[in-house]
Amino acid sequence: MLRVAGLTRRFGEQLALDDVTFDVVPGRMTGFVGANGAGKTTTMRIILGVLAANAGEVRWHGELLTQKTRREFGYMPEERGLYPKMKIRDQLVFFGRLHGLSVGKATERTDKLLSRLGLAERATDVLETLSLGNQQRVQIAVALIHEPIALVLDEPFSGLDPLAVDAMVDLLREEVTPEVPVLFSSHQLDLVERLCDDLVVLSRGKVVAAGPVAELAASQTPTYRLVVDGDAGWLRDLPGLHVRDVAGGTALFDAEDEASAQQILQQAISRGPVLEFGPERVALSDVFREATR
Numbered sequence: 344m345l346r347v348a349g350l351t352r353r354f355g356e357q358l359a360l361d362d363v364t365f366d367v368v369p370g371r372m373t374g375f376v377g378a379n380g381a382g383k384t385t386t387m388r389i390i391l392g393v394l395a396a397n398a399g400e401v402r403w404h405g406e407l408l409t410q411k412t413r414r415e416f417g418y419m420p421e422e423r424g425l426y427p428k429m430k431i432r433d434q435l436v437f438f439g440r441l442h443g444l445s446v447g448k449a450t451e452r453t454d455k456l457l458s459r460l461g462l463a464e465r466a467t468d469v470l471e472t473l474s475l476g477n478q479q480r481v482q483i484a485v486a487l488i489h490e491p492i493a494l495v496l497d498e499p500f501s502g503l504d505p506l507a508v509d510a511m512v513d514l515l516r517e518e519v520t521p522e523v524p525v526l527f528s529s530h531q532l533d534l535v536e537r538l539c540d541d542l543v544v545l546s547r548g549k550v551v552a553a554g555p556v557a558e559l560a561a562s563q564t565p566t567y568r569l570v571v572d573g574d575a576g577w578l579r580d581l582p583g584l585h586v587r588d589v590a591g592g593t594a595l596f597d598a599e600d601e602a603s604a605q606q607i608l609q610q611a612i613s614r615g616p617v618l619e620f621g622p623e624r625v626a627l628s629d630v631f632r633e634a635t636r
């Protein structure tokens with residue numbers, strides 16, 4: 344397990360990370376979300392040893408993370424970092440060698456990944472001639488080249504079209520064994536919801552929610568959806584009721600429990616026909632909004 348404990352980092356006067364603690368569990372995908380400037384990249388850089396923390400530590404299976412172990416991690420940095428003028432096959436072999444693979448093994452992995460990513464025919468093209476989406480595929484191949492023991496990916500899916508995202512996700516699932524923890528940051532909450540088992544929400548340098556996505560969703564105040572034949576605006580006048588939205592006859596409101604939701608339903612029935620009523624599935628965007636409020 345990868346554990347980040349008590350990370351604190353200042354840039355001048357600014358406290359970019361304030362006692363950040365969370366776990367990234369092997370075999371699970373952990374989504375790392377937060378508004379711009381929340382501290383995601385700073386945390387990832389500290390995990391990879393690119394940046395030092397002012398306080399706190401990163402542990403790997405209980406031991407302090409060493410540079411030697413970090414070399415076995417796969418990292419996709421925010422600033423990317425490939426060589427634009429280098430041929431993509433040479434580039435992948437080069438990064439494989441940097442991670443300690445033999446020439447034979449690096450070449451074998453390169454060819455497997457290029458073919459898996461549909462880039463085998465472009466193997467001898469220089470990177471800068473590839474579309475941005477394809478350059479990003481190469482970047483993920485670099486992170487995976489040495490069969491990493493953990494993956495830290497900073498916005499791996501940004502700028503990719505939905506088909507490319509699916510291809511990347513399939514590749515990750517294939518390459519990531521049950522021993523490998525994966526941490527990836529993203530602003531695409533729908534994607535995070537689809538992919539993640541666990542979630543860490545950062546807000547202004549602090550962890551404001553962390554845990555399995557399903558548990559975080561279940562801990563939210565349930566939202567109910569009511570559709571009446573007529574106008575549902577009267578809900579807004581009920582004292583103490585948190586109405587999320589009303590559009591014509593359709594309303595979304597929060598209820599502390601099933602009993603209070605049923606009371607609202609009774610009131611609706613007494614006013615006229617009710618067309619629909621029930622709990623609304625909690626979206627990750629709601630969890631995020633609630634946590635960062």
Ligand SMILES: Nc1ncnc2c1ncn2[C@@H]1O[C@H](COP(=O)(O)OP(=O)(O)OP(=O)(O)O)[C@@H](O)[C@H]1O
Nearest residue numbers: 354357359377378379380381382383384385386421
């Ligand atoms: N090298 C630096 N020097 C000064 N301030 C920095 C530096 N790196 C990060 N910061 C500041 O630290 C805070 C956290 O930045 P960070 O890049 O970690 O956020 P982020 O969550 O990754 O944001 P984004 O989603 O926009 O990438 C920001 O206010 C940023 O301006």
